[in-house]
Amino acid sequence: MSEVTQKDDGAIKGPSDEVTDPQALRALGFVQMLIEKMDMDAEVSLAPDDGEGSADEIRLEIEGPDAGRIIGKRGNVLEAIQYLTTRVAHKPGEPRKHIAVDAEGYRARHEDQLAEMAQKLARRVAKEGKVITFDPMTARDRRVVHMALKEMTDVRTESHGEGPDRRVQIIPVNKN
Template sequence: MSESKSANEVEDNWDEEEATEESGSEESNTEEGASERDAAQGDAEEHYSTDDERSLSAHEFLTEVIDQMEMDCDVQLRRPSEEQSSDIRLEISGPDAGRIIGKRGQVLSALQFLCNRAQNRPGEERRYITVDAEGYRSRRDDSLATMARRLGKKAVTDGKIITFEPMNPRDRRVVHLALAKFEGVITKSEGDGDDRRVQIIPVKR
């Protein structure tokens, strides 16, 4: 559509490092604050425990998968965020964590997909499972959310729809959540299958 502008044009060849370097001072301060909060919560997260059966089952499942892969890694449950309190967060750490991540997080994404398929059975309430390794996803999510907010501002300023390149479901979710309370825009997903992408749409106040 003529009024639509591709996010790829705005953020040409964007990757995690580029987004972090290009973020403005306000956003950089926000990220620094988030890093400080993460560090402060680190010890508490290490000791996070729960009697939630679904969380424990997901932890046991992923541990068994990694053991079968013969990777030298540990799996820990992490406290879910207040916004997604029903989510299950699993963190992988250890000498082989880099191999678990894989190129551009592909192995990590496959493990997360496997966990969600295995642990979300028909007839049960869906619980979204996030699998991270050494904070890789957290850093990438922060960068993607920062880019989404920056493009949200641009959509409001220019009054034009901004369309991202196709994304996997998890990345689309990060963008939707980042802009859920962003004044002046709404987001929606368009397309099917591997071509599904997020649009940032400016709305009249």
């Protein structure tokens, strides 16, 4: 991971340039404060641009001995930290950037596993012709499932439900 430090003028010195984005500064400062208040042994940094994110995304990475506690059961604590960070970083009148908070690469591993499971279940749906409905998922997880199966021609996906009870269904496509 690259070293990221905050300078006296408020800019964040990253791997190749200085970050002065007010949303990134607020997001980083908030997560740093949270980790300190939670008395966790972890560090937060702005993740370097790996070319896969968008210009409208701020990615924060948490690493350290307590990163597992920050992730929480099934990523619930990490999800809550991301939600709160988004609320703190966004101010009225500013263009909204997506804020992603990760710890020890949890999100990437989770998304890979979810996509793999969705593909396996989709093959079963195509073979057996029966709809499969996932348990409720976050918007991000639903998107992972939809994107993982978008190229499959023998199944389609739909989201149903409201709020925290929203679920993805994998539905067989009838070929007549």
